[in-house]
Amino acid sequence: MGLIATIALITLGISFMVFVTFFGRLPALRRTPIAWLHKLIWVYLPNGVYALDERLTGGRATNSCSRFANFIMYDQHPTILIFFILLLTISESLYLPTAWPLLSPTHKFFGTIAILCPYIFLYLSVTTDPGTITPHNHVSEMARYPYDFSLYHPGSTCRTCNLLKPARSKHCSVCKKCIAKMDHHCIFINNCVGAKNQHYFVLLLLTTSVLTLYGGILGLNILSTKILRRWPNWALLPWNANSGGEGMEIKQWLMIWAWGMQEAVSLGAVTLLALLTSPLVWGLLGYHVWLIYSGTTTNESMKWSDWQAEMDDGFAFKRGIDAGRRKKNLRIEPAWTRWPVEAEQILVRTESGRPPGRELDETGTEGGLVGEGEWEPVWRLRDVENLYDIGFWDNLVDVFWPGYMYRDPVSLEPRGRGRGRKGRRR
Ligand SMILES: [Zn+2]
């Protein structure tokens, strides 16, 4: 039991750390223990260690540690990708020799698909260009999405690439390029997740979630069959087990478990690993499905959370834009885009907490000039429209078949399902 318990504890610990690291910064979890733990692990603990190290070695140890962490997180290299592939491959080669001969033809068939799919979608996520913006494709990328005058205002230039930033794009400091519909830079695939590989990334998450759950349940099944042959009164759940009419003591139940694990150590260890990491992968998949449902990206959900803070402070104002207006400054804003809807509002912040006056119109960004009517304060994200949310199904279509619902460039009428329904921020 010693070895198994150690593996279980380490895996559980690592999964939990990864979970807190990924989810701790999410706006949705801001006032939860997860966010608090994120602060503890990534702010207070490092600060404490740093203070201690300052006294002991003059800060040398933490210096090299932080250089290593920076290298892992913010440099482009395949270390984590290789670790991920090794974790998959080694686990499978430990698991399959015991499990394969015991599987029915149906499970052999689905098992083969479940094993192959993550490799295929990992390969496609890694090798597909996420949507690099170059001088060559800049005109077409500018026409991908309209500016929403909330998160993205026309006229801002990437200082590194020296190109106007298309709506929803972002410069990745790791890849050193501007990426269309940038979601985030993912160290597991050593690539950005953007407009052109987002669907492969979602499929990678989906197939990995299925693999871990499927492998875990199948492993549990094989182990309990093994155990039941020797201990017929045992059961997978302690309250179902019984020894001679009475309930089985938890201690005895655990001892029999340990016996079963020792009978098939590698299968048992991988089953445990699969079951412990499964919730993490399902969680990441759920988060990305939620992003698609809300018509947003990881990058934009951070921006919306900044806007929430501005709204809480009373610094956010909006007014209407005529969606059918003729765009005046075609140098910075494309005349038409392939997206079925256009911005109908502008959202700005002021330093003073008073509605923008003439000074903003004169000195503000070029985006600050558009719109008409009175400025009104905005207190809640719900009162702001998200231009990029056109309903769950159409958002999904935009991820998997971009172009299907886009407007016809000749008639400017929406094609396919996207008929210009406007979504609201959720
Ligand atoms: Zn750039």
Ligand SMILES: [Zn+2]
């Ligand atoms: Zn990147």
